[in-house]
Amino acid sequence: MVKAAVLMKQGGRLEVRDISLGEPGPGQVKVRVHAAGVCHSDLSLANGTLLQEVPAVLGHEGAGVVTAVGDGVDRVVVGDHVVLNWSPACRECWFCLRGEPWLCVHADDMAREPYASLDDGTPVYPGLGTAAFAEETVVPAAGVVKVPPSVPMAHAAVLGCAVQTGAGAVFNTARVRADESVVVVGLGGVGLSALQAARAVGAGPIIGVDVSEAKADLAARHGATDFLVAGETTAKAVRKLTGGRGADHAFDCVGLPATIRTSWSASRRGGSVTVVGVGSKANLVEFSALELYWFGRTLHGCVFGSSDPDVEIPRLLGLAEEGKLDLAALVSDTTDLAGVNDAFERFGTGARTIVDFTS
Structure with missing residues (x-):
């Protein structure tokens, strides 16, 4: 038995319960989780914005140590430190073969099947196929990426989603270059990672936008040269900071129609708009045919920062070692399993809350 934060019904609170977790089967890996980030996508699964079979163990941004491997696994061995990868690519589908593993059609296969059970035998599903809000989890071998033991577990955890998604949007999806102007709307863990990436490539000005004025100092620490409180005049204020044109690149890290x-x-004519935040299918965004033509902007969707974790995680660690990314700055709070619900309620006040399984 292992302890886990279990979602019994969407719209309810997570409950700390014992679950029965078997040994890894062929092609699978068991990981003792040391740290797990609380991401807004977990809240979206919990409150029903995104569909989730229940009961389920949520958490998809995690890191830990391999404790067992199934037959046929040669990617890692017992004792390896790993980051959990909630979007494991099959490497064989049409998208994978054309170099887009973040769009793999089999990436969510694990999430659709129970992976554990409650003490009464009720099947339990792994949130996003990862189930990081538990002392241990079992994932596909492709669902882990090995990292050096010297990397603090909390830093490794944020690499699993926030940094890959936010920085990847800047590096891979929009391909921001030096001296290009950037605006980032929504400064949670993903948005703050986008600010850091923009700073790393030498962009400027870098404008952070959030509904909370308290995020101003946090934005500056992560690379923003300017900060704006979101409101009806936000786009006008961005244009004022960018020579009257608007930003070369705009990143929406919220996913609501208003923020999109x-x-x-806020972007200039001919600029790039990247939607990073995950919204609801019920939320519709409207554009007129004329504005789509006249402004000549490019609107991107962005899944997982257009990242291949096997490539991206070593790259991000290298940038951190060079001092171009500050992973420690992304960790603002720590908690235990029982504190995940409180962490959901704190969204908007800091960076990332980490569930620490080692204390």
Whole structure:
């Protein structure tokens, strides 16, 4: 038995319960989780914005140590330190073969099947196929990426989603270059990672936008040269900071119609707008045919920062070693399993809350 934060019904609170977790089967790996980041996508699964079979163990941004491997696994061995990869690529589908593993059609296969059970035998599903809000988890071998033991577990955890998604949007999806202007709307863990990436490539000005004025200092620490409180005049204020044109690149890290429209209006003619935040299918965004033509902007969707974790995680660690990314700055709070619900309620006040399984 292992302890886990279990979602019994969408719209309810997570409950700390014992679950029965078997040994890894062929092609699988068991990991003792040391740290797990609390991501807004977990809240979206918990509150029903995103579909999730229940009961389920949420958490998809984690790091730990391999404790067992199934037959046929040669990617890692017992004792390896790993980052969990919630979007493991099959490397064989059409998308994978054309170099887009973040769009793999089999990436969510694990999430659709129970992986454990409650003490009464009720099957339990792994949130996003990862189930990091538990002392241990079992994932496909492709669902782990080996990292050096010297990397602090909390830093490794944020690499699993926040940094790959936010920095990847800047590096891979939008391909921001030096001296290009950037605006980032929504400064949670993903948005702050986008600010850091923009700073790393030498972009400027770098404008952070959030509903909370308290995020101003946090934004500056992560690379923002300017900070704006979100409102009806946000786009106008961005244009004022960018020579009257608007930003070369706008990143929406929220996923709401209003923030997507703000990002769109804050970008220049011919600019790039990247939607990083995960919204609901019920939330519709409207554009007129004329504005799509006239402004000549490019609107990107962005899944997992267009990242291949096997490539991206070593690259991000290298940038951190060079001092170009500050992984420690992304960790603002720590908690235990029982504190995940409180961490959900703190969204908007800091960077990342880490569930620490070692204390």
